[in-house]
Amino acid sequence: MHATREDNAGPPVTLVVLNIALVDDDLSHHRSPLVAHILAPRPQQITTGLELAINHMATAVSQQTAEVNRATLARAVEREAPTTPSSKFGLLLDSLKHYLHVQEEQELPEFWFQFAAASKKQEFSVLRDYLELYARSEYAFIAASPVLTPKLHSDLATVTFVADHLDDLKAGIQPFMAMDGSEEYRAAAMELARSYGLLYERDHGVSLSDLTQLKVPKDLRSYPSNFYDLERSLGLFGNLLGAILGNTHPLTVAYRPFWTAFVKRYRDRLINEIDGNRAIKPVHILQSIQLICYDWFDAKRTRTPPGTPDFIDIWKRIGLKAYNLPQLPPALYFMIYPMSNLLKSPPSIISGSQPSGSATTPASRVSTEGSIASGVSTLTSGTGATGATGVSRAGSMVVNESPDRHLLALIPFNKKLKEVIGDSQPPSTDAGEVICLSYHVKGGCFTNCRRKQTHGITLSMGEKERLANYIADRLAKLGN
Numbered sequence: 001m002h003a004t005r006e007d008n009a010g011p012p013v014t015l016v017v018l019n020i021a022l023v024d025d026d027l028s029h030h031r032s033p034l035v036a037h038i039l040a041p042r043p044q045q046i047t048t049g050l051e052l053a054i055n056h057m058a059t060a061v062s063q064q065t066a067e068v069n070r071a072t073l074a075r076a077v078e079r080e081a082p083t084t085p086s087s088k089f090g091l092l093l094d095s096l097k098h099y100l101h102v103q104e105e106q107e108l109p110e111f112w113f114q115f116a117a118a119s120k121k122q123e124f125s126v127l128r129d130y131l132e133l134y135a136r137s138e139y140a141f142i143a144a145s146p147v148l149t150p151k152l153h154s155d156l157a158t159v160t161f162v163a164d165h166l167d168d169l170k171a172g173i174q175p176f177m178a179m180d181g182s183e184e185y186r187a188a189a190m191e192l193a194r195s196y197g198l199l200y201e202r203d204h205g206v207s208l209s210d211l212t213q214l215k216v217p218k219d220l221r222s223y224p225s226n227f228y229d230l231e232r233s234l235g236l237f238g239n240l241l242g243a244i245l246g247n248t249h250p251l252t253v254a255y256r257p258f259w260t261a262f263v264k265r266y267r268d269r270l271i272n273e274i275d276g277n278r279a280i281k282p283v284h285i286l287q288s289i290q291l292i293c294y295d296w297f298d299a300k301r302t303r304t305p306p307g308t309p310d311f312i313d314i315w316k317r318i319g320l321k322a323y324n325l326p327q328l329p330p331a332l333y334f335m336i337y338p339m340s341n342l343l344k345s346p347p348s349i350i351s352g353s354q355p356s357g358s359a360t361t362p363a364s365r366v367s368t369e370g371s372i373a374s375g376v377s378t379l380t381s382g383t384g385a386t387g388a389t390g391v392s393r394a395g396s397m398v399v400n401e402s403p404d405r406h407l408l409a410l411i412p413f414n415k416k417l418k419e420v421i422g423d424s425q426p427p428s429t430d431a432g433e434v435i436c437l438s439y440h441v442k443g444g445c446f447t448n449c450r451r452k453q454t455h456g457i458t459l460s461m462g463e464k465e466r467l468a469n470y471i472a473d474r475l476a477k478l479g480n
């Protein structure tokens with residue numbers, strides 16, 4: 001018996017369609033109303049095993065999708081819901097209370113409640129607004145607010161109050177995070193913060209690749225170079241302390257008389273020391289403050305009594321002509337001392353990377369002068385053809401802004417790079433180019449270095465290991 005075309009007793013629809021196509025081609029060309037009716041989809045009549053299975057699958061998929069959507073929505077609602085510091089920072093709350101020197105969540109400064117209550121999207125602008133509000137408040141040190149950079153934002157979000165290392169000036173709560181050197185730098189930093197804010201509000205987050213885009217151009221990186229820059233940096237840092245740590249935090253409490261003494265008593269003296277006889281660089285003052293902050297937070301981190309942060313001691317020592325210039329991290333040192341000073345007699349010496357642990361460590365290790373100069377001169381003295389001293393060559397200085405601190409610590413102060421290398425060949429990169437030791441081990445070099453191809457590259461683990469082994473080997477040969 002052939003398939004009938006009656007709806008109620010019909011065989012599977014697909015079978016009917018198949019028959020029509022095979023038996024009578026004409027029917028498919030001029031479709032009668034009957035054929036059109038048969039060809040029309042009839043969702044209720046799903047009878048074959050295959051269709052049933054597909055239908056089950058489709059239902060399962062759509063149910064799953066709905067569940068995923070519900071879960072996503074729930075997470076989004078959760079994410080957007082107002083939170084308290086404890087729900088926002090979770091396990092980090094303990095560290096937060098520790099750094100902020102409070103016992104209970106309720107004692108946290110207002111800043112942190114605003115931070116917690118802000119949605120992820122609004123976080124950045126809420127914090128920025130808070131900093132601006134503080135700069136207009138009666139507690140403000142100066143009427144300008146520090147720029148909330150992406151880095152500062154992420155440090156605050158991860159409760160990173162102190163860098164891993166003493167010489168790291170790009171993390172934690174310290175004056176280098178708040179300074180805004182030149183007008184161009186400030187403009188660039190603000191523009192960057194603005195686009196970061198926009199990016200942040202647009203999305204649920206900012207990816208790592210976004211962050212790498214958001215760097216102030218290197219040639220704009222600028223440190224305060226005169227008294228007025230310093231004054232502004234100090235004021236900005238006061239506002240940062242007050243807003244983020246609160247007005248009753250030990251660091252803010254100690255910073256206020258330091259600021260008052262600066263404004264009322266030591267201003268002229270400092271103008272003379274900084275802009276007059278140039279005995280002190282503004283970054284030395286910032287570095288002293290940085291070390292005090294590092295010391296205090298580091299004590300907190302290690303759960304030891306932090307002691308009283310003695311900022312005003314800096315002015316007292318300057319007043320008594322007993323101020324020891326603090327050691328500067330290599331990158332900073334290279335940046336602020338022009339080449340001529342570097343090769344003559346620098347008043348303050350790069351420290352390698354040994355933590356000194358004290359806010360006013362003497363820096364008068366003149367013996368290290370040679371190591372800097374030689375680190376530089378090795379570059380061209382190797383061939384002999386380019387001159388032995390290397391002093392006369394042109395080319396501008398390049399600073400390794402993110403040196404590996406383990407590498408920086410490899411060569412002792414009293415060892416010249418040239419001496420260490422001797423007539424040996426330093427190790428090569430994975431790509432086979434001889435690595436510039438001055439840049440990677442001493443923290444800086446010059447643009448006309450013959451190994452400049454290896455400047456600015458991030459060394460692989462293997463390359464670092466080869467460098468470390470090479471230097472250890474050379475030092476052993478020299479009897480160290």
Ligand SMILES: [Zn+2]
Pocket residue numbers: 379436437438439445446449450451452455
């Ligand atoms: Zn070099």
